[in-house]
Amino acid sequence: MSIIPPSGKERLGYPTQKPEKLLERVILASSHPGEVVLDPFCGCGTAVAVAHRLKRNWIGIDITHLAINLIKRRMKDSFGVDVGDAVGEPVSLPDAAALAELNPYQFQWWALGLVGARPVVEKKGPDQGIDGRLYFHDEPGPSPRTKQVVFSVKSGSTGVKDVRDLRGVLEREKAAIGVLITLHRPTQPCVQRPRRPDFTDRRAGRRNTRGCRSSPSKACSMAGASTIRRPNKSMSRTREPH
The missing domain is CATH 3.40.50.150 (Vaccinia Virus protein VP39)
Known part of the structure; x- marks a missing residue:
C-alpha cells in the first residue's frame, strides 16, 4: 500500500x-x-x-x-x-474572547470555518497578511476563471490600518474580494471612512460603506x-x- x-x-x-x-x-x-x-x-x-x-x-x-x-x-x-x-464548539461571545486570549490561532481557524474558508498555514517567517482563502467561479461557460477571496482575521483591536493592509493584499494577490473578520467592533474612524462602492460593511445588513466586518455572528469557542x-x-x- x-x-x-x-x-x-x-x-x-x-x-x-x-x-x-x-x-x-x-x-x-x-x-x-x-x-x-x-x-x-x-x-x-x-x-x-x-x-x-x-x-x-x-x-x-x-x-x-x-x-x-x-x-x-x-x-x-x-x-x-x-x-x-x-x-x-463556540456558543457565545465571551467564549470567543476567552479563546482569542488563550490561543489566537484557534480563534482564527474557527472563524474561518464559519465562512468555509481554507486556513493558510504559513511557514515560520513574516506574516503575508492572509489568514484564509476561498475560491469560486462566477462566469458562464465551460472554462470559467477561478477567482479567490482572501481573509484576514483580527482578534484584537481593528482600525483603518487593517483595512489599508487588506487592500494592499488584494492588489498583490489579484484577489476578487477581501474579507476582514474581527472579534471586536472596529474603531470609529474605520467605520466612518468615505463611502466607496467597492467596500461593504456587513453589520446589520448595511452595504456600500467603507469599513470592517464586525464580530462574527457566532463567537469562538473555549479551549x-x-x-x-x-x-x-x-x-x-x-x-x-x-
Whole structure:
C-alpha cells in the first residue's frame, strides 16, 4: 500500500493524513455496519470519512478547530453531509474572547470555518497578511476563471490600518474580494471612512460603506477538544455545559 502522492485526489495537505485504503482495511477487520467507530485524534478525518462510506456510525475528537472544520468540509464535499455543530464548539461571545486570549490561532481557524474558508498555514517567517482563502467561479461557460477571496482575521483591536493592509493584499494577490473578520467592533474612524462602492460593511445588513466586518455572528469557542459525530435523525445533538 503506497503513501498518498503529493498531487493525489485524497491529499488535503494535512501532515499526518493516512491513505483511505489503510483505514478501510482496519475498519472492515474490526467492525460491522451500524457499529460505532471512534477516532479520538481524528486530524483531517480519514477514519471518519471511511467509516461513513462503510455505513458505520462514527465519533471523531480533536483538539484543534482546524481539524474539525476540515472534517466538516470533507464530509460536505464527499458525501453532501452537513454534520452541524460539534460538541465543544463556540456558543457565545465571551467564549470567543476567552479563546482569542488563550490561543489566537484557534480563534482564527474557527472563524474561518464559519465562512468555509481554507486556513493558510504559513511557514515560520513574516506574516503575508492572509489568514484564509476561498475560491469560486462566477462566469458562464465551460472554462470559467477561478477567482479567490482572501481573509484576514483580527482578534484584537481593528482600525483603518487593517483595512489599508487588506487592500494592499488584494492588489498583490489579484484577489476578487477581501474579507476582514474581527472579534471586536472596529474603531470609529474605520467605520466612518468615505463611502466607496467597492467596500461593504456587513453589520446589520448595511452595504456600500467603507469599513470592517464586525464580530462574527457566532463567537469562538473555549479551549478544549471538540467532538464531531455522524448525524442521526433519531438522536438530538447535545452540548457540553459551559
